[in-house]
Amino acid sequence: MKLYTAQRAPNPRRVTMFMVEKGIANIDLVNVDLNKLEHKGKVYRAKSPLAKVPALELDDGRVLTETRAICTYLEGLYPEPNLMGEGFEERAFIEMADRRVEWSLLLGIANSVRHTHPGLAVLEQPQFAEFGHSQGQKVIEVAQWFDQLLQHQAWMAGPRFTIADITAFCAIEFARLMKFTPGKQGFLALQAWCSTRHKTVRNFAAYQVDRGLSCTRHTSCTMPLSRTPMRRLAWEPSRRGWSAFATVALSIWHRPTRWC
Numbered sequence: 001m002k003l004y005t006a007q008r009a010p011n012p013r014r015v016t017m018f019m020v021e022k023g024i025a026n027i028d029l030v031n032v033d034l035n036k037l038e039h040k041g042k043v044y045r046a047k048s049p050l051a052k053v054p055a056l057e058l059d060d061g062r063v064l065t066e067t068r069a070i071c072t073y074l075e076g077l078y079p080e081p082n083l084m085g086e087g088f089e090e091r092a093f094i095e096m097a098d099r100r101v102e103w104s105l106l107l108g109i110a111n112s113v114r115h116t117h118p119g120l121a122v123l124e125q126p127q128f129a130e131f132g133h134s135q136g137q138k139v140i141e142v143a144q145w146f147d148q149l150l151q152h153q154a155w156m157a158g159p160r161f162t163i164a165d166i167t168a169f170c171a172i173e174f175a176r177l178m179k180f181t182p183g184k185q186g187f188l189a190l191q192a193w194c195s196t197r198h199k200t201v202r203n204f205a206a207y208q209v210d211r212g213l214s215c216t217r218h219t220s221c222t223m224p225l226s227r228t229p230m231r232r233l234a235w236e237p238s239r240r241g242w243s244a245f246a247t248v249a250l251s252i253w254h255r256p257t258r259w260c
């Protein structure tokens with residue numbers, strides 16, 4: 001299988017983080033350069049007609065797009081650890097949480113960034129700065145709601161880590177481009193979820209270690225690189241001589257970044 005992904009784009013990152021959590025190491029990552037509009041070309045559109053990443057190409061040639069659909073497929077293939085719910089009831093509640101995060105937080109952030117950030121002008125034409133700023137305001141209102149939610153529960157969907165936390169993480173990191181950080185807004189529970197609660201989860205640390213973030217606040221970030229799931233993901237194809245892949249994977253994951 002091949003996952004078509006793009007550096008810094010939040011939706012493909014949702015899938016790659018999902019893969020990290022599950023320790024999925026046998027999917028090739030293919031970088032699509034959005035700035036060069038590679039995704040608008042004929043070749044990529046034949047796989048993803050709406051010209052969006054991510055897209056998962058199956059071994060039989062069929063292509064799945066839409067982040068949640070890709071994750072559903074991977075959850076079926078790799079059920080452990082469960083990230084989307086056991087049984088219909090838990091699945092429904094996790095889906096509700098994930099869609100709330102996606103449609104209110106991630107979409108608002110994406111609209112704000114796409115319409116105000118000069119770096120996104122290549123993808124968003126025309127940019128409507130006023131719309132972008134008003135979306136930014138709405139993001140703050142929505143983030144406040146999530147902050148209140150997290151005052152009463154540990155994770156976005158309730159008592160355990162799920163796909164909704166991955167979506168929220170990707171959204172909040174992308175919000176750095178609109179200069180939003182929960183702590184600065186006084187959203188202390190959201191900040192705590194972001195910077196403290198995740199330290200108990202081994203793979204959150206892996207995201208950071210594998211991106212070359214030298215994190216002094218989170219003790220679990222000292223985990224050796226070779227034991228992290230992302231390392232396996234990047235390493236597998238390069239062993240098979242696909243150094244171009246390795247370069248792409250490493251440039252995605254070793255980019256210095258800050259989550260919170």
Ligand SMILES: N[C@@H](CCC(=O)N[C@@H](CS)C(=O)NCC(=O)O)C(=O)O
Binds near residue numbers: 067
């Ligand atoms: N609904 C899609 C959205 C995918 C999406 O918007 N991807 C962005 C990157 S995060 C993209 O491909 N943008 C390219 C463009 O807008 O031209 C999903 O859930 O996967």
